[in-house]
Amino acid sequence: MKVGCEANFALALAEAAESWQSELREQGLLSCSIFARGSGVFLYFETASECCESEWEWPTTCKQMLETWPGDGGMQRYSVPMLDIYHDGEPEIREARENGGRERIGMLARLKPSKYSSYIFYHYALQEEKPSCFNPTYIIGAYEDLIFSYQERPSPAFEHGATRRKWPAPITPENWHDIMQPHFVPWSENEQGSILWETMDTILSF
Template identity: 80%
Template sequence: MYRAQTKVGCEVGFALALAEAAVSWQRELRGQGVVGCSIFAKGSGVFLYFEMTGEGCEWEWPITCKPLLEAWPGSFGGEHRYAVPMLDIFHDGEPEMKEAGQSGERVGSLARLKPSKYSSYIFYHYAMQEEKPSCFNPTYLIGAHEELIFSYQERPAPSFEHGVTRRKWPAPITPENWHDVMQPHFIPWSESEHGPILWETMDTILSF
């Protein structure tokens, strides 16, 4: 999972440039071991989900896309960074549980965490990941960078059996009233008649 950002006013231009370069870029990524890719956007924010055959790859944006992206502060080896990795903080299931070529609608969503609740959010999600693996959708995962958290999932959830508990503590940690405990961790995007909107679904700008 990666995060990038377009320059002000370049959101549409970036999406068009990416679409025009999609065929050759997809071929390049596949040559580097990327077997699946979904890119989502909200405003100037761009979020990437890759499925890879190995631990990672040294990928690059298409050359026509780079001028439309903000260079991230700091550099590595003197090179500008146009995307930064997100911290992997939650997997409901394991990648090998998915069958090749079997994927439904790919959904990317975005939320904001209160800085004071960051560690608590990760703590509870790690506990649930270990105590109740595959409890709702084995494709679901969450990445974090600064105050933003990005989730990816495929709908409908593929058929699966609940996984075996990976770890046991002296007493269960995952709360039964999960949503009530989670809500105070978020900075809502807005309010609706049904309550605060914590997650917003993003637009998909590329998927293969």
């Protein structure tokens, strides 16, 4: 968001929500959650197909308060996709749940550039060896040093899935959190230790 537009952007989004929701649903969007941290805006969409990746547009009043994101050939972009680096559940499991009454949570963290490939490697191994071991709605996306996670609480009551892929020896470490901590650039420190993930504000969901 442009400097000083955070409050006005949230207000404009709320005012346009009903008509925008109708427009997005016509394009195949099933669910939407929008989160903010400072001037950054992060979107989580669930769609019936991949069509919304290129067709959706911000409401005009909101777009006017957004900075453009640099792109090839001077193209003006108001959103950029994130790389899918981890998903705990299969898409059909996420689509089959009942959304009612669940809290939607978006969180943000930063990765050390030197640890980027290691983080992705371990998360790929985890999602293949132990699917649905945490929360079937949990997904992580990455863009440069930022990683964004989405989940719903309470976790849907699905049984843990069968191993998707097997290799000669398990890769996922038992001391998962100890292995993960050195991958992050902390946001801050407190008496309990480093703050690695920050919960974002939800500014719209449907």
